[in-house]
Amino acid sequence: MVADRVTASEEETQAIARELSATLRAGDVVLLSGDLGAGKTTFVRGLADGLGIDPREVCSPTFTLVHEYRGNGLTLYHADLYRLERAATDELGLEEIGVKDGVLAIEWPDRLTHALPGATVVRLEMVDDSSRRITIGPAEAGS
Ligand code: ADP
Ligand code: MG
Numbered sequence: 001m002v003a004d005r006v007t008a009s010e011e012e013t014q015a016i017a018r019e020l021s022a023t024l025r026a027g028d029v030v031l032l033s034g035d036l037g038a039g040k041t042t043f044v045r046g047l048a049d050g051l052g053i054d055p056r057e058v059c060s061p062t063f064t065l066v067h068e069y070r071g072n073g074l075t076l077y078h079a080d081l082y083r084l085e086r087a088a089t090d091e092l093g094l095e096e097i098g099v100k101d102g103v104l105a106i107e108w109p110d111r112l113t114h115a116l117p118g119a120t121v122v123r124l125e126m127v128d129d130s131s132r133r134i135t136i137g138p139a140e141a142g143s
Contacts, residue, residue: 001120003136006127013039013124014055016134017046020120024051024103026074029116031109031139034124039132040107043122044078047105051076065092068102075102081111089113115139 001023007013020030030047032040045055053071060080069076077097081089089111097104106112109121119139124132 001136006131006133008131010042013042013132013134014046014049017043018050020136021047021050026101028103029119030105031119031121032105032107033109035126038124038126040124044105048076077102077104079106081106081108084111086111086113
């Protein structure tokens with residue numbers, strides 16, 4: 001899915017995430033970049049909802065680096081790499097997660113040392129308090 005839209009609320013951001021979720025297949029990876037408060041976790045709640053998972057289950061992973069949410073379809077894996085040094089991400093085994101039964105959503109993907117080929121990049125930018133610009137597209141080679 002390719003998109004460049006501005007949302008005016010959390011609900012609108014989740015609606016775009018639900019649209020994206022409908023296009024996802026097992027093994028797909030979604031990279032979420034944007035500053036703190038940009039709406040990355042909010043977007044993951046929309047992905048969860050679209051995958052038949054209660055969005056209220058989705059929280060910001062703190063000590064658990066990768067959360068796993070089982071719905072009635074694809075499993076959603078949610079990683080938040082904010083607190084990690086770049087090198088430490090190698091030990092998480094994210095590549096293996098991505099190819100299994102589910103979809104992997106990663107916040108702060110700039111911490112990754114390896115590119116995840118074929119990933120979809122969602123970039124969230126704060127426009128003002130309630131508006132976010134959301135661009136969605138394929139990861140560029142090397143990013
Ligand atoms: P991140 O995971 O990027 O740090 P969160 O999703 O945890 O961000 O928080 C985003 C915050 O911004 C929430 O408090 C949410 O209510 C607020 N917000 C305001 N407008 C929007 C919008 N259009 N889309 C998403 N979140 C929004
Ligand atoms: Mg977050």
